[in-house]
């Protein structure tokens with residue numbers, strides 16, 4: 245035998261010397277769910293260990309995340325039912341919960357990179373990502389609202405807007421809107437290859453944003469396809485996206501690899517709510533070791549090419565990495 249592959253696996257020291265992919269806390273983007281009120285911390289049954297918090301508690305959490313080395317948070321808000329409509333009125337409210345949350349976080353911790361979800365679903369009386377006419381999710385009218393929504397987030401201090409809606413042409417329209425108002429340092433993280441996935445279920449519980457009729461298959465991508473992911477992503481980059489995203493993560497590592505090999509901008513994975521719930525559920529039953537399952541899953545995303553990983557395990561993983 246002239247090559248014994250086990251030599252490089254002999255000890256922890258040797259293994260750590262030759263490890264190709266090492267997670268670090270700054271790889272992670274921590275999603276946060278925000279609700280109105282003060283001192284509110286609501287458990288989300290389908291996401292054990294994850295909470296909806298009011299702005300005050302969110303700020304405390306953001307400080308903890310920063311102390312662990314996490315550099316970025318991705319904000320989602322739970323909109324009150326009476327504020328939902330079919331026009332995204334609350335989405336563009338300069339004093340809306342999202343806009344106030346951005347200001348409060350940037351005020352408390354200016355260095356934290358604040359990213360914001362841009363889509364109408366939490367604000368929509370239909371639970372869809374865009375404006376609804378009949379049974380149709382109307383593209384161009386939705387894009388127009390998304391541009392104003394993005395501008396309002398930038399005005400509140402967001403560092404990146406993250407359009408998750410999958411309408412056509414929204415990245416260019418948002419970029420033009422930001423340029424027109426001189427927000428030349430506001431980034432766009434585009435959910436470029438976002439699939440119509442059952443793995444978003446727990447998130448929709450968390451924000452009460454499940455579609456009231458139908459599904460999201462006329463705008464989110466069909467999981468049968470991969471070429472479409474390339475087309476969507478290349479177009480988003482041409483339209484001005486700074487970071488592109490593949491979502492979900494675990495069942496789409498092939499897509500991550502294809503995209504990573506084709507583009508030069510940073511690529512983020514979104515390890516979504518259902519993927520979080522699966523690990524939690526198995527761990528609760530004693531069927532999986534949670535810490536090991538988390539680190540193996542997140543490392544696989546990095547190995548597939550992810551430069552960044554949005555994950556509900558961000559805090560736990562950062563703690564494990566820091567030791």
Ligand code: PBG
Nearest residue numbers: 363365408443444447516517518
């Ligand atoms: C909103 C949005 C969704 C997620 C992120 N942004 C839900 C959806 O598209 O239905 C899902 C995140 C997750 O499941 O963790 N458009």
